[in-house]
Amino acid sequence: MLFVIVPVYNEAKNIGRVVRDLFQLQDGFRQIVKVNSDRLRNDFKVIVVDDGSVDDTAKVAREAGATVLRHAINRGQGAALQTGNEYARRHGAEYVIHFDGDGQFDVADIAPALEKLNKDNLDVVLGSRFLDNRSKLPWTKRYIVLPLARWIQNVLTGVTLTDVHNGFRVLNKRALEKIEITQDGMAHNTEIVSQIKKHELRFAETPVMVRYAEYGQGLSGGVKIMFDVLFSHLVK
């Protein structure tokens, strides 16, 4: 019923805590999606998609209680998310949450996002670091990299968002059935936004906090994403 999909690559250090935190909050999710606790206990799943890690990510995630899907070789975050989505579809998921496995997101942001999805009758809720002041972004990201990337994404997709390349999403069944990620790398973020527009999915943003342990996508990563997005527009 409610699947949290966590794509990971070499995150043995963080994935155990992320999975345990997710399980701790499942009762809160139950109240929001209004199902009895036994049903949710059976149907709440944390799906860790291990994208060909060479460390103990899969083992740690499994020990923490997650269902682990393992790519034999590394295919990228977009590919891992799509694997998770397909698994969720096959197992009758009604809600899917995309959540990063590096411990940068706060699990407390999931419940308000789920609530927004249900209350406002939406198909997708997208996380944004710019709707409150909790995320302490490096200033180059806040003032240069992300605004530039956001402008490019808004132009390419025709969807105006306050954030770009944020891995936090909540999807209902309709969105899960419509969205098909073909971008294996990080360009899947832009692809998802394009598909939201294409399939006329109802969406909104929700504030999320991101703790920065590492810088994340730098300028070269951004250039690669832009190239992937443009190339995919040229070649089908």
Next chain:
Amino acid sequence: MLLIQILLILFFLFAIAKVVGRWQTKELTLGALVMWLLFWLCAGTVVLMPNLTSYFAKLVGIGRGADLVVYVSLAILFFVVFRLMVAVGRLRSDITRLTRQITLDTSNHGTTAQQHNSTATRQSF
């Protein structure tokens, strides 16, 4: 005949031998064989009769024959690179689909095995 002409002709003959060899082992289709043979024969003709390029260069409004060769080569190379990028993109996409299929099939088998185990455990009680 200049030394460079001899070396280039030898290289083209080597390339033609490889192309024919690949056709014989059915790695190339007849169409591809004809295309590559034409390509290397044209290249050989240009090497043996360099003035030919000047004739064609004047025909299309370019001053020197060597310039025409460079322009045409660049255009062909760009096209080949584009084709390669598309092919690599498709390969990557196929590898991802295959990886996903294996992952999902394995997970299904895993679930089935678990279910069998739990059924067997229940029956033993």
